[in-house]
Amino acid sequence: MNIKIKENAFEVRNLNLWYGKHKALEDITIDIVKNAITAIIGPSGCGKSTFLRCLNRMNDLIDGIRIEGKVYFEGKNIYDEGTDVVLLRKRVGMIFQQPNPFPMSIYDNVAFGPRLHGIRDRNRLDEIVKDSLEKASLWKEVKNKLNESALSLSGGQQQRLAIARVLAVEPEVILMDEPCSALDPASTQRIEDLMVELKANYTIVIVTHNMQQAARVSDFTAFLLAEENEPAKLIEYGETGQIFTNPKDIRTENYITGRFG
Amino acid sequence: MYELRKALNNIFLTLTWIASVSVILILLFIIAYITYKGAPVVNLKFITTWPQGYEAKGGIWPTIITTFYLTIFSAAIVTPIAVGGAIYLTEYSKPFSRFSRYVRFAADTLSSVPSIVYGIFGFAFFVIYLGFGWSMLSGSLTLALMILPLILRSTEEAILDVPYGYKEASYGLGATKWQTISRVVLRTAFPRILTGVILGMGRAFGETAAVMLTAGMALNIPISVFDGGRNMSSHLFLLATEGISLDAAFGTAFLLLVIILFFNVGAKRIARRVGK
Numbered sequence: 389m390n391i392k393i394k395e396n397a398f399e400v401r402n403l404n405l406w407y408g409k410h411k412a413l414e415d416i417t418i419d420i421v422k423n424a425i426t427a428i429i430g431p432s433g434c435g436k437s438t439f440l441r442c443l444n445r446m447n448d449l450i451d452g453i454r455i456e457g458k459v460y461f462e463g464k465n466i467y468d469e470g471t472d473v474v475l476l477r478k479r480v481g482m483i484f485q486q487p488n489p490f491p492m493s494i495y496d497n498v499a500f501g502p503r504l505h506g507i508r509d510r511n512r513l514d515e516i517v518k519d520s521l522e523k524a525s526l527w528k529e530v531k532n533k534l535n536e537s538a539l540s541l542s543g544g545q546q547q548r549l550a551i552a553r554v555l556a557v558e559p560e561v562i563l564m565d566e567p568c569s570a571l572d573p574a575s576t577q578r579i580e581d582l583m584v585e586l587k588a589n590y591t592i593v594i595v596t597h598n599m600q601q602a603a604r605v606s607d608f609t610a611f612l613l614a615e616e617n618e619p620a621k622l623i624e625y626g627e628t629g630q631i632f633t634n635p636k637d638i639r640t641e642n643y644i645t646g647r648f649g
Numbered sequence: 650m651y652e653l654r655k656a657l658n659n660i661f662l663t664l665t666w667i668a669s670v671s672v673i674l675i676l677l678f679i680i681a682y683i684t685y686k687g688a689p690v691v692n693l694k695f696i697t698t699w700p701q702g703y704e705a706k707g708g709i710w711p712t713i714i715t716t717f718y719l720t721i722f723s724a725a726i727v728t729p730i731a732v733g734g735a736i737y738l739t740e741y742s743k744p745f746s747r748f749s750r751y752v753r754f755a756a757d758t759l760s761s762v763p764s765i766v767y768g769i770f771g772f773a774f775f776v777i778y779l780g781f782g783w784s785m786l787s788g789s790l791t792l793a794l795m796i797l798p799l800i801l802r803s804t805e806e807a808i809l810d811v812p813y814g815y816k817e818a819s820y821g822l823g824a825t826k827w828q829t830i831s832r833v834v835l836r837t838a839f840p841r842i843l844t845g846v847i848l849g850m851g852r853a854f855g856e857t858a859a860v861m862l863t864a865g866m867a868l869n870i871p872i873s874v875f876d877g878g879r880n881m882s883s884h885l886f887l888l889a890t891e892g893i894s895l896d897a898a899f900g901t902a903f904l905l906l907v908i909i910l911f912f913n914v915g916a917k918r919i920a921r922r923v924g925k
Contacts, residue, residue, distance in 0.1 A: 449820060451743070478823030488814035491837055500832070501822040550818070557822055 395422040397561055397591040398443060403457035404619075405438060405447070412438050414619040416457070418610055425583060425592045427606035427628065429599060431643070434612050435620035436595040440563050443593065444480035445473050462560075478505065481554035485566040487546035489538035489553075494530050497538045497549055501557035516556050524552035525582055544575025551582065562586065564594040568601065580605050599644055603632050611640045680906065687903025690896050696904070700868060700884075700897070709901055711870045715878030718785055718871050719864060720854045723792035728846055731797055732835075735804035740830055753805075756798035767795045768862035776863055783865025783877040791863040792856060796849035803845025807838040844916045851912035855905055857882040881905050 398420035405413040412435050420426050428436045441447045442459060458465045466476055489497050498517045507513060521527040526548040538549055554562060568576040583592055583605050596602050602609055609631040614620035624640045635641045698708035738749045771791030781787040811834050819829040865877035881901050888898035
């Protein structure tokens with residue numbers, strides 16, 4: 389084992405979240421380790437995605453959401469007044485279940501983010517596009533058709549394009565919300581390989597309902613559970629190996645052994 | 650029992666079939682009749698020369714220019730307003746807020762107001778009160794008001810149809826609200842917005858009552874926005890009601906039909922291109 393001090397990308401403290409009057413998340417406290425893959429698992433509807441979206445304030449887009457508690461990103465609470473949400477989302481990118489390529493060319497999809505942030509120089513954009521597509525291991529497949537519509541790509545390619553699109557804005561963290569649930573096994577495999585490659589330079593947080601996936605790719609696993617009529621709580625969090633082989637909480641054990649969910 | 654049900658079924662099937670066939674037949678009959686009466690009159694001379702003499706021999710050139718002037722000018726006035734309004738309704742105000750519901754209701758009501766009502770309003774307000782006179786400006790402003798609800802609603806629907814995932818992806822990349830609207834939402838909705846604008850232009854193109862009262866009836870090739878003019882359908886109205894020349898009236902009607910057909914086909918094509 390290599391010995392190094394683990395740094396945290398996020399430190400979430402006593403996070404509570406309400407949709408209107410309905411409380412969805414209760415008292416979540418967790419550290420997300422830098423340059424590692426953290427998987428968030430739990431049954432459907434347990435608030436995994438909601439929690440993930442707290443990390444780049446995507447929940448701001450939804451009316452009627454109220455959040456209490458603190459989420460420190462690189463030491464600063466992102467819910468403090470005066471947080472630049474636009475800058476936060478540049479630093480904390482997000483991949484969704486549906487790849488949702490914009491209806492424009494492959495090139496323009498990847499260049500979209502850099503252009504948002506004011507990069508106009510064509511050579512510079514060319515470089516970023518190539519570099520991002522290479523990192524997302526899509527370059528070889530698309531280098532001769534950069535000007536074709538992104539909608540012409542297959543589902544798996546579209547998801548890698550979505551990853552390239554996020555990488556192009558040079559984030560520090562990539563949040564992935566069930567990125568493979570719409571993909572076939574071969575495409576899933578490629579995305580998983582890619583995640584492991586990317587972790588050297590990025591912190592990755594992935595929400596998945598697929599426990600094998602969590603076990604295969606993640607370094608840390610958090611188990612969220614919303615018991616009947618209760619908001620979701622963090623039941624157990626630890627190194628993935630420990631969670632899957634030696635869970636401390638009986639509910640975790642029941643879930644990972646497939647007794648419910 | 651079974652026999653009766655079967656018979657009823659067949660009767661209604663036949664009735665609906667007759668209904669749908671009559672729709673097509675009526676439409677074809679109108680087109681065929683106008684083509685039969687009008688097409689022989691239309692030639693290059695008819696399109697490019699002025700009406701001459703009391704029988705309006707010659708062509709309809711100035712009315713064509715006036716018609717296009719009014720159509721393009723009114724679209725240029727109304728499009729930014731309609732698109733801006735639709736953006737506000739869909740992206741800034743809450744879609745189901747009282748305000749947006751009122752605006753929608755107003756737009757739907759306004760779009761079924763008879764055009765002569767727009768005409769008399771335009772006459773009283775633009776022509777007389779603001780002193781624009783019978784002019785392209787008065788006519789285009791009135792037409793703009795008339796097609797505003799149509800374009801507002803079609804733009805609104807086009808924007809609402811942009812998948813939420815596109816917006817999410819855009820915000821997720823650090824886009825501001827305006828960047829998301831201008832670079833993703835409007836861009837995606839653009840072909841459908843354009844379709845709505847073209848259909849609105851089609852209505853402005855064929856409008857009679859609202860134009861006669863606001864742009865006047867003088868045969869003229871308008872240059873300045875304060876020039877008056879007579880559009881094609883007003884010309885057609887005068888030719889027919891005053892018994893001047895039914896031939897020229899049918900010729901004008903045929904040209905109107907053809908051009909409006911182009912508007913509709915153009916709108917459909919754009920819509921289809923998006924569908925892919």
